[in-house]
Amino acid sequence: DIQMTQSPSSLSASVGDRVTITCRASQGINNYLAWYQQKAGKVPKVLIYAASTLQSGVPSRFSGSGSGADFTLTISSLQPEDLATYYCQQYNSAPFTFGPGTKVHIK
């Protein structure tokens, strides 16, 4: 099975800051990677798929990059509504594992 790790596990940043979250797979996953945002008490929402493609309706301050086994989610200018936990997920092969999540706090 493919294991997913994320770093950091949590971060605190100010409004307007650039925020970067890293996701690493235990093996190459052919860019079959999605990023989800889950706000407290809410349903997960897909932000990015195929490692770098922005889901329709998602603000352009979110972007994804990476290839092989190493990927990054970037929020170019953090907004108060970005307070959430962010998960990466590989869909290269079943079981389609999620990373442990990164909790983003606003300073």
Place this chain on the structure above:
Amino acid sequence: EVQLVESGGGFIQPGGSLRLSCAASGFTFDDYGMHWVRQAPGKGLEWVSGISWHSGSIKYADSVKGRFTISRDNAKNSLYLQMNSLRADDTALYYCAKDRYASANYYMDVWGKGTTVTVSS
């Protein structure tokens, strides 16, 4: 409006069984693969199972293999998860999620609000 509504959760003793249901609306159900994803209290997301549009491809997480069975009824626009031999670590909020494509090999672009399963004596 695309909508997924889960039901069937509840409180069950260890070793018991439950059947979760997910009613889909607002899209052509039999064009898409479907998944179950769970989230234990205060924990992260765990993919549980996926099923392709025609039920020809079914996959499970190792943690539920042999105990859970996913199925769908395209005539009823419904997805199911039969859960047997339940354990305390199956306690979670169970989400139904739509795959982006028919094969259930991609990301999940629509999620239901979930149904809670609590396994305890």
